[in-house]
Each structure stands twice: as C-alpha cells, then as structure tokens.
Amino acid sequence: MAVKKDVRQVLTANLLKDGLVVFMTDGAAWSPWIEDAAIATSKESALELEGRGNIAAKANVVVGPYLIDVIEENGRPRANLIREHLRTLGPTVRTDLGKQAERAAGGSGQGGAFI
C-alpha cells in the first residue's frame, strides 16, 4: 500500500429522515454532493469534522457519520474505496437512479440542494 503522504478526508453520513447519502460542507451543512464536501487535510481538521458530525447525529439529523479517504481528481474529491465511490453515484446497474441520474440532469456541485 502506498505511503499516505497527507490526509485527504471528507465526512459522510445518511440523513435520518430519508436515508440519503450526504457530505458535510465547509459551512457545516450537509450536501448530497461530494464535490461540496469540506476536505480535511490534517488529522486535527478530520477530527473536527468528525466532532461536528457526531453533534449532527446526536441532534438526529444524520445517522452514523464517518470519515472517508478521498483523492482529488480534476480538483474534485473522489472517494477512494469503491464502496464509498458507489455511494456518490447510486446503483451502477440502474444509472437512471440515484445521484448519478441527478448529476446527469445537472444537479451536482455548488448550487446543489443543501440541507
């Protein structure tokens, strides 16, 4: 495994009410798009993200927040593990559903629906 030079992590969770996948933004809000996610570049900032996530979980906004590793691709974060990458897309066998479909319809990135 490659030596981890620096931390690149974002915080993800599922919304309590509808279960949809969200990412924590710089403004401590939740966005459905990983592109909007705040990227922690140090252990300290990752812990801080995690802390904010736990507060949101305690406030019953989200369920099970956790940090995931990302790489930057064309200046955008992309989940490292396939499991997490699929969570930013939707089922690969139904590209008409999930985030990938909304993305195709122009729904992603800055200006997407914030919660």
Place this chain on the structure above:
Amino acid sequence: MPLIKNGHYIDDAYIRIEGEAPVPDDGDVLVDAVRLKDDTAVLRPRQGKLGVLLMNTVDAEELVPHLSKLALVALEFPQFHDGRAFSQARVLRHTLHFKGEIRATGKPMADQAGHLVRCGFDCFETNTRQPLDVWQRALDAVRGVYQRDYAGLGDVVRKDL
C-alpha cells in the same frame, strides 16, 4: 434505577448484598444465586424476604432446591438484545411454577414490555428516558398473542391456539 411494577413506580425494598457481605437479621435482601449453594446463613430463618440475582449464563433449574424460600428472582439484561433472560423467566414460571416476583434488571427496554410480561416478568428496571408512560404504551401496543400459553394479563389470545 427506577423500578416499575403493577403500573407504578415502586421503591426497591430489597437491599443488595454484594458478594460475600453478611446478610442482616431483618429486611428484604437480594443476594447472588451462588450464595444459595454454599452459604446456609443466607437461608436461615430471618425477618424479611429473600431474593436472588441469577446471571443469564446459569440454568434457572439450579434454583429448584430453594425456590419455595425465594420471594424474588432478578434476571439480567446486560444489553437489551441479550434475550437469555426471557427463557429463564419462562422456565421459572412455566416449568418450575415459580409464583414470586421476577424482575428484569440491567438494560431492558420499554419496547420489550410485551415480551417481558408474557414470559413472566412482573417488575422492570428502567432508565430516565423511558418513563412509566412509555412502558405502559408499549404494553398496550399489541394486545394479541399467537402463543396460547404465553399470555400476560389482559392479552387476547389467538382463539383455539
């Protein structure tokens, strides 16, 4: 932790005797089940009721020699989803015909109230977030029972079953 019995909060009349500590001459006491085996002082005639705390890894049948002297058997839920005590209570009530109090201690949940009552529990330890009314609501939620000889008080049993 608050105790619920017969639809009310009750004070715990039993004094918990930890480990090997001596049993006083009067007052209701709750001792570990192992002391029934080798400590005759526990079973001596005294003023006050005797209760035992039975771990959920021990067979309820082990209490048989002393059952007539017991007023209370406390069973434990280390986690609410560890359901061994349901079977212990069932064995105590149904197989061994124990008539005293069966208390659910540890972390039973109000949402298990129906299960607890039907297995024979009649006293429950609870936490502050699950007050009496939550227990009562859980108990009233589903009154019908498909298992003919598990019915608690006031249940409707599947006819003929």
Place this chain on the structure above:
Amino acid sequence: MYRYDEFDHTFVRERVAQFRDQTLRRISGELTEDEFRPLRLMNGLYLQLHAYMLRIAIPYGTLSSKQMRQLAFIGDKWDKNYGHFTTRQNLQFNWPKLEDTADILQALADVEMHAIQTSGNCIRNVTADHWAGVAADEIEDPRPWAELLRQWSSLHPEFCFLPRKFKIAVTGAEADRAAVAFHDIGLKIVRNADGEAGFQVLVGGGMGRTPMIAKVCRAWLPKGELLSYIEAVMRVYNLYGRRDNKYKARIKILLHEEGDDVFRKMVDEEYEKVKAAGGVSHLVPEKEIARIETYFAPPIYDALPDEDAQLTQHLRANSKMARWYEVNCAKHKQRGYTIVNISLKPEGGIPGDATSDQMRAVAGIADKFSLSEIRVSHAQNLVLPYVRKKDVVAVYHALEKYGMASANLGLVTDIIACPGLDYCALATARSIPIAQAISKRFEAPERQKQIGDLAIKISGCINACGHHHAGHIGILGLDKAGKEFYQITLGGSADEHASIGTIMGPGFSDAEVPTAIEKIVDTYIGLRQPGETFLGAYRRLGAAPFKEAIYAQAAE
C-alpha cells in the same frame, strides 16, 4: 390461500401503529439510533448504501394478485417503480423514506401483509417449496404448517432476541425445492413405516462464513407436536447459543461445538420438560390446524384431458414458445394443468427485479389464468400455480409482452444474485453486474439448452444471501485492497442431496469471471457422459479438470 381473520387484522394493525410510534420517537430524538436500529430491523427496515431498504415478508412465497397489485402501488407511490424479489421469497424496496415507512406498512396491512421479522435476531419469514400444493411429487401441502409457524413465530415473547437470526423452511415433497438442509430448521414432510405423514426435523444448516448442512434431529415427528418440539429447539438455542461472537452465534455452531448427539439430547430433554410442564396441551389443537387447512384446500379443478390438442398444435407452430413451455412449465398434480414458472432473469437483466408494471401484469394474468394466486421462488422467480394447459398460449403471449417470457428456468442464465455492492451496506463487491455479464455471455438459447441444468449463484459478501455455497457454480465477491474480486466454488447443491461448493483457488477480477465460467462449462461439455448434468459430472470428476481449465493460462 390463507385469509386474515379479525384477530390477525388487529394484530398487524396494532403492530403498524406501534412502529409508527417508534418511528416518531426516533425522529423526535427520544430513541437513539442504537436503540431504534433493532426495532426498525424487526420490521424489516435497513439503512443501506444509498437509502433505507424495506423488506416485506411474503410468507412461504404465496401471494394473491391483490397483494401483488398493492406491492406495485407501493413501488409507485413510495419507491422508484420497482422491487426486488429475494432468495427468502421476500420483496425489497430500495428507496423508502423513514417518514413514509409506517404508511407503507399500513398499505401492506390493508392486503394482509407485513414486514414483521424480516430482519433482526428473530425467527424470519418462513419459506416453503414454491410449488407447494401443486407439485406432482408432493406428499402433502406444507403450507398450513408454514402458516401456523408464521403465526406462532410472530412477536414470539421468548424468541425475538436470539443470539442471531433464525430461518425455517418447509417442504412436503420428495424433491427439495426449498433448500431445507441450508436452514437453521428444515422441515420435511415424510411418511413413517405405518404410512403416517410427519415431520423430519433438520437442524443447524446454514450458509454464511461457515456453511453447514443440517443434521437430522428427529427422523419423524408427529405433526401435532411441531410447535412444542420447535419451542424446545429454540429454548436450547436461546439459552446456550453463543453471543460472544456474531460469526459464531448461529445454531449451526452450537450444534457443531456440542456435537450432534449432545445437542440432540439437550433438545430431547428440553422437549420432555415442555411436555411435562402442564397447562395447555403440547399438541397443536386439531381444530386450529383444521381451520388453517381449509384455506389451503385444493381448488375445484376443471375436468380436463391431460394433453390439450390446441396447445400441442400451437407449440408445433411456434418453436420459441415450445421451448419456453418445455423449460419453464412443470408437471402439475392435476390432469390438464401445468405450473408456469415466470423467469425474472431476462438475458442481461437484474435477477429478481420486477417493475410495478410487470407486477401488475402478473397480477392480471393470475386473475385470468391462475385463480388469482402467485408464488415467489427462492430462486427469485415467480410461479403461476394453477394454469390450464389450454390457457398456456395466452399466458405466454401476455408474459412476452412484459419481457417475462425468458425460457431459462434452471439453466445457466437463471442466475441467483444478491443485491451486492450496488445496494447493500454489508457487501464487499457487486453481484448483479457479474450475473449480467455471465447471462449475456450465455444468452444464445441453443447453447443454454446444450449446457442443460446449471445453477449459478452469486453473493456479494460472505453472508451468502446469493446462496453461492449451494450453487453448482458459486461466485463470491470479495474486496482486496479496495478492489472487487471473485472466488469461484464448484459442486454446491441445495436439493435433497445438498452439498457445499469447493473453492477452486485464487479469485478473478470482474472482467475475468465470465471467461472463467465459460471454461468451466466447456470443460464439463467436453467430459460429460451422455445425459450427465454439470453437477453429476463434477461429482464424478472432482475439481481437478476444472481447476486446470481456469488456471492453466495463468500457469503458462
């Protein structure tokens, strides 16, 4: 089929109201997620990769057309216009909202359905032979007993917080189509020396990371003693099953660690206590089982000739339909009738998925041609159990119109696949795309016919929801350093001669799997004796020629 009476209706409605209350308490924050999780799971509500998932019980796989229409309605109103039929004869919706779940459950209750105990460490939906009541080789219809078990296990006071989940399957036939040997308890109706029908009770089968074939715990049990005997098994398991390690918590591990004889003795001793405990008799009241049995009485069949001349003529004229009839229709116990199996495995499609439109279409066909009854099989297909041979042509054309006339039942493209990493939070790799790629590779009908009976089963993780251990060819998707790879097993079988597949060796990438499967199949065709099935050939030849075929290239 069984109809709810007032008691059943009240029970399910109260359960819905209770869940609505629990959901509101969760949303308000009164319940934490840790507290709520087991409560929602006991109503079949999971939190998956992309959203919540609701698993709906289809008890012993029997469904009315009215119920099927309601499932379609739920799919349209609260989900994304489709559902997924599972290997436990259940239906899963992939996108419900927590807020809507109680309304969905109410809509289910309206048609005598529920999601009770489709998850959690409790007794799960009881499964059965999907041809129960109509199969030509059946001793007795097992469904009255399956229904009795459904009722008895519903919110069982003592057995809802077991060490782990608990699965029961029932069959009344010689041939095992319900995989009873892979269940925690498998029940098989058999006759004793006096010719009386009773239950052979198998215990301790299962898949997962430690696959095991169930052991016979009772060779013959009088039917009326069923519930008391199972109560004894369950109590032994609840008290002594391991709770320190969830991978060792199934009853199969208890049985394995204690040994068959000790375990049997534990159960027998407990059973004696149950019988001696007094109170109510340990026998199922005859009146009650008789009440349930009336719902499963055979329908009044038309008196028909065994062969329908017109059908024979049509089949001669339409070779595609003839092929479908030969492959997908099975022998019925009644003259002039046939069992129509609807494949939910179109070539290249998603195994087990059906759109709301397809569900409604099946409901309509069932109303017209199958006494409004439908079955779901553990192989993720549907069944029309009461089709007159003279209606077969009309049924075929109606199915064809909705893309449900694939002639592949039991063939290489009739692949079982769990949802895998496309949906499931536990999965380590995708299953469906692998199924699709293999299905595409073998789509030519002539080739499928040439290969014959072949069960490919794919799981996306070690939990084995895709039954890979029991596949003639099993495929298990795993994760290696963030990448999907697939392990192949051969020689598994879920029938009355159950066996667990053997791992061939190192895994393959997703792109390599179809070719590896093709090599295995070609090896079989090259070595088979006349009339020999894939499984027969594998059992005769062993793994060596197949291993050589799939790993030869790598060794070169």
